[in-house]
Structures are given as structure tokens and as C-alpha cells.
Amino acid sequence: MKKIVLLLQKLSPFIGCLIFYIVVTVLRSHKIINGYYMQVLMFAGVNVMMTVSLNLVNGFTGQFCIGHAGFMSLGAYGSAVVTTLIFKGSHFTGVAQLPVFLLSLLCGGTVAALVGCLIGIPSLRLKGDYLAIVTLAFGEIVRALLRLIQPIGGARGMIGIPNYSSFGRILFFVALTLWLVRNLIYSPFGRAFIAIRDNEIAADAMGINTTKYKILSFCIAAFIAGVAGGLYAHVLCFIQPDSFGFTKSSDFLVYLYAGGSGSLTGSVIGAVLLTILPEMLRFLADWRLVLYALILVAVMLYRSEGLCGGKEVPFLKVKRASLYKEPIFGAKKNAAKNG
Amino acid sequence: MASILQFLVYGLQLGSVYALLALGYTMVYGIVGMINTAHGDFLMIGALSTFFIAKAFESINADGTYPMLIVGLIILISMMFTGGIAVTVEAIAYRPLRYKPRMIALITAVGVSMFLENFPRALPFIGPNPRPFPTLFINRTFNVLGASITSTQLIMIVLSAVTMIALDRFVAKTKIGGQMRAVSMDKDAANLMGINVNKVISITFFIGGALAAVSGICYASAYPQVEVYMGSWLGNMSFVAAVLGGIGDIRGAMLGGFILGIAQIFATAINSTFGYAVGFIILIIILLVKPAGIMGTLTIEKV
């Protein structure tokens, strides 16, 4: 019994997303929710991934990245190139589709991660606002260069991207992201990130190679953002460089801090609620964004630690290992092997 | 040679807009410690209010130009108005967050910025249309060594330099300037010393807003078009300029603004295709060489 509870706890992001998926699918099959809500939920899913990855850099490692959409654009283009240009003309159906899609997401993520490492390097020398400006400049440079590359459409954008991202697939990647990032946060790597955030000098003095971990944090965040960008490209079926400007980056900052930085729950709540909110305000026509802005300011004034106040829901937490009364799955076996 | 000089004039023109806006940005940052992303929108409010105030004075407008006195009055009213908006914004949206992490204030500022842009846009009598900005300054063109420079450009460049010096002296010499420096160092200690911190910060925002109005008027005189979204990107660029110069440093903001403006113009002049990207590459290089900005000194945390 206890083992089952532990297993559930271990895989909670997947279980949560699975339940959500089943609920949505049932509602959808009964026509209670329509394609419009599916579309919004898909963007919400992409935004959750973006916000969680930004959280890794800004919330957990204490760096200050304001050009996150740049990584997203690299991922979007990277994966779209694979599905649209390399496997051109053969829009895969059925079984062949998934591997191609996964490959493309991997490519998108890798491109973004490589550049993410590159951007991590200035973070060795620059702190706070100065680093922020470099990430902003980076986002603009990426955008400017994408406009000039003709094979991927230049300013006119890339058309004919196959519609490979489905709600289920996006939800799976959201679950995967939450699971991986949660695991990472409760590992030596995550602790190193948090140590750097809380006190860089002390972290350094305790033997943590701050340089290495900061770059790593940028790299992982960029990879996730790249995958999210790939999913985004395959929802929208059309991408163009100007979609990934500073406005987009600042959207993710808003989701992150309105939800509560340093908390995965906050990222999920912030991204989902604030993606849905402008859609819910559509009845206001011209005054929609005015009210959205007022709500945002009000949220920050009345819950300035973010909607979930930097806390974590229990199922996104990992308890201290020794609090478990008995060894976790397979641990005994392993321990025996080591012995 | 003449064209290089001409480009320099353009660079100074663009740079002076950045510089004027960055001055207010950096002052607010230096004293309150927050990144006020809505600062660019104060510029828009300054320009837009000037448009409407000038319209109200239209009857005095003889043969397309306003008398000097009226121009002064228009600018003054616009500065007061924008300053007032800035003070109101601070009192409502920023003051309750003063002791919270600065990222919180930043996000609030994003919301404020969105409000300041969308509210006038939704108002039927303002709306999204671009409007021609009235001619406030006499426009004459001078020829200097083959390069032409207009009186508007001269006014802008001189104005930004004068404002920078005035602001620098103001903060360094006056009583209220001294209080500002005290507040910037330690709000609590300043409070204990009998300084009314709220008042000092209000004044800071008022000056910041008024400066934004001046830069808005300059910008709109040089590029005579006003619309509700004109400030958002300029605000970002002036933040970049302020950081480039060393954020919190008044002289640095000025220098950062001019360097950014000139760099962008020359990058465009050399190759307009890559100009935009090159401007940012120059920025990154400068920051890697001077990690605390041009005028900023790297503060080493005491261990």
C-alpha cells in the first residue's frame, strides 16, 4: 500500500495530467467543451512549459533572463525545419508521424540548448540587470537574424508546418517537464541552483562550481523552451520571427511572477490562469486589455508573492528521503548490489 | 566625410531621445531601486497630452507657429500633467510594493504599462490612430561642414545636455537632492533621520515623469507622429541605455543614451540589413568589457 502511494507520489505530474486529460476528453466527447477551449488549453500547456523553464533560471537559480522567447523561437524554427523542410512533402500520418515529431522537438531543444549555453557564458561576468539586458539583446539578435534567413521564410515566416501537436501530446510534454524539473530541483543539481540563488558567495565557498551550474541552468531551461517552441510551431502551423519578440518574453515573466517564482505550482497556475483570462474577457471588446492590466496590477498588489505565494502543492514536492520509513522502490536491491 | 558628420547628427538626435528618457529611468532606479517598465509610456503621455494642449491653444497659433511663451506654457502644462500621472501611478501601484522583491514591482510595472497604453487606445476620442505632432519649435536648417542640422535637432541635443547637468547638480547640491541620495542609500535610515521618504519618492517620480514628457515632446518634434504605443519600445531602449551607462548613474544614462543612438545609426549606415542586430551586438560587447556599465563601478560584495 505504502509502495503504491510512493509510486503515485513519484509519478504525480503524469497522473495529474492524465486525470486532466481524461476529464477534458470526456467533456470534449460530450461536446461540453469545444475546439476553442482545446486551442486555448494547448497554448496554456506551451506557456506552462515556458514558464517552468524560465522559473528554473529566474526562480531557482536566481538569474535574470528577460529574453526567453528567443530560446522559444530557436526551438520553433529548429523543429519546424525538421518536419517541414527536411521531411518535406511527406506529411507523415499514423505511426511514422510520432518519431519524426519527437526527432524535430529534440532538434529544436538541442539548438536552443546550445545557444542557451552560449548565453550562460556572459552570466559569469554579468549580474542582475546587466545580465538581463544581455538576454534581451540576445532575443533581439535572434529575431533579427531569423528575419534574414530566406530558406526558412525570412520575415514572411514559415508556412505549411504540419499540425502534429495535439492536446494530448502537449499535455504529455507538460507532465514530462514538470516531472523532470521537479526531480531536478530535489537533486544535487537543484540544490546547487538554489544555493546559487540564495547566496552565491557561500555556494562558491561550499565547493559549488557556480559557473558550471549557472550555464547548466540556462542550458536546461533553453532546452525545455526549445521543445515548447517546437510544440508551439506545430500547433500554430505557421511561425514568423516577430512572434517571438520582447512582448512574448515579458508574457512569460508575468506568468512566472504572478504565479509565484521559485514554485512549480505557481508557474502552472500563473501560466494557465493568465492564458485563459484574456480569452474570458473577450466580451469587453475594446476594454479587454485594460481590465486585464488592472487585474494583473491588483493581483500583484494583493498577492505580491504570486498567486500561490511561493508554496508548492504536496504532489509537486519530494520529501526528504529519510522521512520515508522504508527504502523506496528498488533501493534495497541496489543497496544489496553495492554492498 | 560630410555624410559621416551627417550620420553623427542623426545619431546624436536619436541618442538625445534615449538619453533624456534614460535620465528619468535611471533616477527612479537609483532612488527607488525598481525597473519602471512603464517609463516609456510616460513619454507617450507627455507627447499625447502636448498634442491635446496645443490643440486647445490653436486659436493663438498664428501662421503655423506658436509664440515662444505659449510653447513654454504648453510644455510646462504637459510636464505637470505627466509628472502628476507618474506620481499617481507610484502612489497607487508601486508604493505598497516598496519593500517587496523588486521583480514584483517590475511585473506590476508591466501591468501599469499595459494599462497606460490600452486605456487611451480604448477611449473613443484618442483611439489608435497616429496623429501629426504640432510644430512647436521653429524649424530652420543650418549647414555645418556639409552636414545639415535642424534647429529641432540642436534643441534636442542641447536640451538633453542641459537637463543632465541640471539634474546632476540638483541631486548633488540641493537639500531635496541630498534627501534623495539618503533615500537611495537606505530608506529606513532616511526615515529615522526625519526625511519624509514618501514625499522624496513622489518628487522623484514627478521629476522622472516630467523628464519623460520633455523627451516625448522632443521625440515627437523630431519624428512628428504621436500614437499610444510609441513609448513601449523607446522605454525598453532607454532602459538599455541606462544599463549600458551604469544604471543609477545620471551621467552614465546620458552617455549610454548617446552611445546607443550613435551605435544604432552607424550600424544602420554601414549595413541597413544587419544594422538592427549589430546595434545589439555592440551592446553585448560593451557590457562584457564593462560589466557594470560604462560609468558604473563594479561593487564587490563584502565578504
Next chain:
Amino acid sequence: MSTILEVKNLTIKFGGLVAVDDFNLDLEKGELVAVIGPNGAGKTTIFNMLTGIYRPTTGTIKLEGEDMVGLKPYQFAQRGITRTFQNIRLFANASVADNVKMAATMHAKDSLLQSFLRTPKMVENERELDEKVMDLLRRLNMADKADLLAKNLPYGDQRRLEIARALMTDPKILLLDEPVAGMITTELEEMAQLVVKIRKDFNVSIIMIEHHMNFVMPIADRIKVLDFGKTIAEGVPEVVQKDPKVIEAYLGGALNGNA
């Protein structure tokens, strides 16, 4: 006994100011040396050089024969010199247990992939680490506070947590920067016992900065006295205490007061 740390002619200049002038120290294995001196004498600066935060202008630092000058702070820690901070530098938003665990980062065996997947092996490592941490906290009488946030601890406990965290790196040499600063008399006694215990149990050499003569005298093997960056006296506590130069420069001033 063998020399573990060899510091020779350590000098650092900030601009024209010589903050530390020709500091020498041969630290024996298991020895406890105290560095005392009035404020501004350059004591913390020495620690900063011994942990790589500052690079000395001239001089050498040799840990078991290896030259350490030019290494980064984390490399000092990885090679076995760790410190506590005078102005407490805990990871404030992490729990007590996590604070200690963070110091074990460099010993972590898990790869990135293992951490991402939280493999059974990784979980087992975590459990071992957790037990090690709890054991350490128990020895420092902090086990019951393991899940509190560091920033919510009382002052004395924060100091002890700093020591616990430093010990978690498995140091050969522990540098204690004013471990009893701001503590009341009853706590002094406790801390003195703790330092003695640590030295014995963890088999470390200790260099300690402290103003508090009452605290230093009974437990230090040797004392070095600094004034204006220069070493003015050195020796066993009893000798140093009677040195006229020391009394003039230091004891005469600071000891009259609280220190």
C-alpha cells in the same frame, strides 16, 4: 605531526593600501590556531585569501604541498579548505537539512540524467546523504530543526548551521570567522565545547578568527596577533597574553570593552 597548510609571505594590496603584510603560517594537522587582532587588522582578508575569494598580491599558499594561489573559491573547498562567514551567509530560503546538503554538492555521485529520472540508485544516494546529514545535525544538536527554514532559526543556531554546512564539505581545514560574534556568555561555553568536539570528532585542523579572548585562550594551541596587517606576536596563549606589544595594540584597547 605533519604540516598540512603552509602559508608564506602572504601579502595583499588594495590600491596603495597594504591590507595584509607578510603573513606566514605553518598549520599542523589537527591543530587549532586562533588569529586575533583589532577590527580592520586584516583577519578576514587573510581568510578571503585562504579561500580563494581574493588573490594575494604575493606569497604562496600550499595545501599538502599543492600550490593553491589562483584557484577559484570552489576549488579551495573541493581541495579541503572551507569556512564560515562572519556575517552569516546561509541559504536562507532552504531548510536546515537542505543547507547542509547543498554543501555536499561536490561529493554528489548522481549524473544529470539520474537526477532527471530520479532513478532508484539516485534515490538511494539521496537517502544515504540524508542520513549523513541527519547524523551530522544530531552531533551538532540540531536534528530536531532539520526541516525549519534557515532564515527562521535563532541567531546561535544559524552560526552552528554555518559550521555544520562547512563540515559537510569534508574539510581538511576549517576556517571559523568569528564563530561567537554577537553571542551571550552562556552560549560561548557551548560553542567552545563544540569547537573542541569538532576538532576531535572530525579530525580537522582549525583556524579561527575571534576577538573574544576568554573564548580563544582555553582552546587554541597557538595564537597569532595581527595589527594593521602585520603579525605582531605569535605563540601559545599564555605567552601571547603577556606580550607587551599585544597588550598595547590590542588588549589594551578592545579587551576593556565587551570583546
Next chain:
Amino acid sequence: MKKLLAALLASAMVLSLAACGSSSSTTSTTAAAAAATEAAQEAAPEASAEPAETIKIGFAFPMSGTAAMAGKYSTHGADVLKEALGGVIEVNGVEHPVEFIYADTEGSEEKTTNVYQKLIEEEEVIAIVGPDASKCALAAGPIAQNAGCPNVATFATNTAVTETGNYIFRACFIDPFQGSVAAAYCEEQGYKTACIMFNNADAYAVGLKDAFIENFDGEVLGIEEYSGSDVKDYNVQLTKLAVQNPDMLLLPNLNVELGLQIQQARSAGLTCPIVCGDSADTPDVANVAGDAIDGVAYVSAFSAESTAPAAKEFVDAYVALYPDELPNSNAELTYEATKMVVSAIQNAKTLDRDGVRDAIEAIDGLELPSGSMTMDATTRNPIKGGVIMQYDSEGVTHFVSSVNP
């Protein structure tokens, strides 16, 4: 605290689901449409025993964001027709109430896809008019295509827009046509050399520029670029072009940028004629450019001084509704697109999306402000001639010539 959080999370879920549930009355869209058709057909002979089915037309425009001006004019253009219809469309003698549903795209592709889903799935519109930008049309087009909802884009000039599928039409020129009109006009005027300054971040500008270069027989002396409409300093580019001393300057850019560009071009010493795309057909451009607007020519489909009844009717109705402004190209194209949809609804064999689609494709000789329009059934682009218009010193436009390359 944990309970509070759980409650918060739960309420968030409920909130989002409740929002989703608000449309619980909807049934399958095609089924509904089919049912509606049957109902309409049966009801027709008995002459409205029940109130006729409401027809909804969806509109997707940027009402906020930097393109908000286009959205404003577009809604005004649609309003003119709405006013003219008086709330009803007569189909086969039955008066159906008609509803225009405006939705804000913010000028973003992502939001446009949301808007399309909302209009198609939730509002169950019979057709969508808009959006005004190619990028939005390209992203949202597949949604309309897959749902089988006819879509008439207003200002989406990129050739690829209607290639999405047989449900996607447009009311405007395509880039290549406009480019060739501009090129033909320039040759007609005897311009031998040209310079171009364009926005390399904008698809419309890039498209027009490419089409012009392809069709222009003279020599292009210099091309200068800028990125985005954020910074409005074009002095450097224009100064460099002025040195080339060309016969003409092409500015294929967005209307929010053109006013300043024309002004700066004149003060940078470019005295040559200036030619623009149809985006220049906006009173605000003349307004901002001031005296510099004199002589600026642009490609258009529509002339406000046209004496054709359809054109006069439109302009009069527009000015009557919005006394403070004149219609621009956004307003005019939206009016035309809406008119196409409305006429298709009236002529549709069956009153459903497919019927409307077929009727749009079959449009032949529809009288629109820009003249008689026929839909090219293969490309789903309108077949209409281009005209060249010119501003005079007062900022009033005049017809120059009709060009059909």
C-alpha cells in the same frame, strides 16, 4: 496553507472548466448548420411561422496592439454594411436576423487562431471576414479550412494565404499583382531608376518589394532596410538613397510608418516621385506627412472620388456614420469582403457554410466600391484592376490611371 492552496488550485480548475462549460448548449457544428438549412428550406414556403434562424458573421481584426488602427477602420467598414442591412438579410424571401461578431486578434497569430476557434466552434458563424494581416491569415487559415468555414481575408496580400485551401478567399490584391501594377505604372511614367526602402521585419513590405523588383525593367539603384516599426528614424537610409538620385522611390511599408517616411524622405533631399502600396490609402498617412504628401502615388483598387454608384454609396454611408473620418483601404476592403459574404449568403443554394463557400467562389460581376468584381475560382483571389492614386498638396487623393498589367 496547504488547504488554501488546494482550494485555490481546485477553484482554478473549476473556473476554467466552468468557462469551458459555458458553451454546453452547442451541438456539432456541421449538424447544426445542416439542421438550420433544412429548417430554413421547410420554413420558406410557409413564410415565417417561426422566427428565422439568426445568421452570424464573424470578424477577426486587431483592435488592440500596434495594428489597432487597421482594426478600427475595419470595424467601421463592416459597420457601414451592418447599418445598410438594418439587422436582417433576406434569403429566398425569408428575413434572417444577422449578427456581426467582432473579435480582437491583437495582431498576433496565436490570438487569431483562438479567435477563429471561438467564432467557428462557439459562435457558429457562417463565415469569417478578416484578418487583415497575412501572418494571422496563414496561421488561422487551416482552422477555417478544416472546419469548412468560408473565410474572406481582407488585407492578407501574401499569395500563400488562399493556397491554404478552398475555403479561404481574399478581397485584396496579392503581392505580385500589386508589385507589377506599381512597376507598370513606373514604366508608364518613364522612370528608369528606382530606390527602395522597406521594412525587413514585415511580410507585406518584403512581398511588395520582391514583386516590384521582379517586374521593374529599370535599374534599382539602392535598397535600404530597417527592422520593425518601433524606432521611427529612417534618416540614415534615406540620406544614403538620396545620394543615388533615383527617378523614383518605392516605399512598400505599413501605414503607421509611411507618414514619417515620406516626410523624412523629403527633408533628406529625395525630391523624386514616391510610390507606395495600397497601405498608403489611409487619411492618417497624409495627416502625418503634412506638406510632404504632395504627389505621392500609390496602388489601390478603389478611388474615393469614383463616381460609380457603389463607390459613392459606400463613401457617403461611411461619412454619414463616422463624420470625423474618411474610409481608408482597410475600411474599404473589409466592406468589400463583408459584401462578398453577404451576397454569397443571399445567393447560396443551401444556407450553410458549404453553400456560402460555393456562392463566394461563384461571385461574378458583384458591384463593389472598387468596381465590378469576379472571383477567380482557382486561386480564390478577386479579379479586379489596379488603379494608381495620387495625393495632392491638401492630402486629397486623385485618380491618376488605371493599370492592368
